[in-house]
Amino acid sequence: MKNQYISRYFLLLTCCLIIIKSTVSAQNNILVFQSDFGLKDAAVSAMKGVAMGVSPDLKLYDVTHEIPAYNIWEASYRLVQTAPYWPAGTVFVSVVDPGVGTSRKSVVLLTKSGHYFVTPDNGTLTLVAEQLGIQEVREIDEVNNRRKNSNESYTFHGRDVYAFTGARLASKAMTFDKVGPKLPEKVVTIPYQKAxxxxxxxxxxxxxxxxxxxxxxxxxxxxxxxxxxxxxxxxxxxxxxxxxxxxxxxxxxxxxxxxxxxxxxxxxxxxxxxxxxxxxxxxxxxxxxxxxxxxxxxxxxxx
Structure with missing residues (x-):
């Protein structure tokens, strides 16, 4: 009888942990954008339009679009400066991508804090990976996870791949496992002097x-x-x-x-x-x- 109660206890504990984990990592319909595009033209608006095309129920916000052009390091810092203040399940789309259209990977990082980051794996994830921890990394399947009829566009992955993928994640139109193949739990990092x-x-x-x-x-x-x-x-x-x-x-x-x-x-x-x-x-x-x-x-x- 005692062993039966112990087994039931551990079964209940396991179920609770699964529920807690799924709650922490569940998408919450919030999509937050960051880029080095500035606001002088329509690039940011185009990304948000793609997101709303996926789901008009999304809540769209911004970190900043004034990252200095090509400054991957500053993109990395602004994410870690901001993300901890957002609820678990929030999806961030960060596009500072001087290597757009090249062989650098497009990924989604799920941190141990339960936040998602959709971005090129070019150093942008340096600080969130370090400070929030890596739960899982997946490479975006750009055949299936990109805006319809955008296959011939090579220079605006922020609109065609990242905003589209981020919106599908945030709106729960897609589960995390459908992003693409699972990668090792590491990302490209930028070296710096630690305290x-x-x-x-x-x-x-x-x-x-x-x-x-x-x-x-x-x-x-x-x-x-x-x-x-x-x-x-x-x-x-x-x-x-x-x-x-x-x-x-x-x-x-x-x-x-x-x-x-x-x-x-x-x-x-x-x-x-x-x-x-x-x-x-x-x-x-x-x-x-x-x-x-x-x-x-x-x-x-x-x-």
Whole structure:
């Protein structure tokens, strides 16, 4: 009798786990677009039109369409900056695709967080794969999963393949297993300097700029930063490199917010994502010191 109850318990537990997993990964009718197309022409509208043609019940949103042209790294960052705030089951279509029409793979990544990413496998998935985890990767079958009568189009896969596939997934017109063949659980990645402490210094990368204001955002979180023992009000020595060539050497004051110093003064602070950042009160750190972002940029902090 005891063994019977134990068997029933484990059967119930297994069923619950299956239900939880299916709930987490189920599509939710939300489709979110990102591209480097800009909004000067009809490219974004065309992608959304294709999606609505699949299902007028879809809810369409945007991350941004102002990724700098061909900047795969920034596309990768904007996805990981945004996706965690969207519910599980959301489908993202990201099209920054300088290799459009070539042999690079078109894929859909399902992360362990339950989000779907439809994109060329060209480095765009670097950060979401790392931070949200890889549940499964499938290559898009471009014979079956593309807009009707688009076989002779080679330069707008965002419209013909990715928007179409993303819409079918988000609307549940297609299950994930119908995307195409399953691939190994890995994606193309872009190398970058990860945050680390050693020899009395903290090293990190500069993944992105706070574009509107010219602030420089690093990937150094508080846990790593605090190993230096800094307190608010201390001065921090900062060294910034591009491809290992020094671009900036200076000292900034560690503050909570910009108004803690005089206008025009350099500051070090933690941004809204709680990563160490550099700025100028009422000014642009990036513009003043010619510091930008990407996998080739790195930073060192020390006392």
């Amino acid at each position: 680390a402490f050693g020899n009395g210094k903290v090293k990190g990368g500069i993944p992105i700029l706070d574009i509107q204001y010219g602030n420089v955002w690093t990937n150094i979180d508080k846990e790593v930063f605090n190993k230096l023992g800094f307190k608010v009000g201390d001065d921090i020595k900062v060294s910034i490199q591009n491809n290992q060539k020094n671009v900036y050497e200076g000292v900034v004051k560690y503050v909570n917010t910009f108004g803690d110093v005089k206008e025009g003064e350099d500051v070090g602070y933690f941004n809204s994502l709680l990563f160490f950042s550099l700025g100028i009160n009422m000014g642009s750190f990036s513009e003043k010191y010619k510091v930008y972002s990407g996998g080739e940029w790195s930073i060192e902090l020390s006392k």
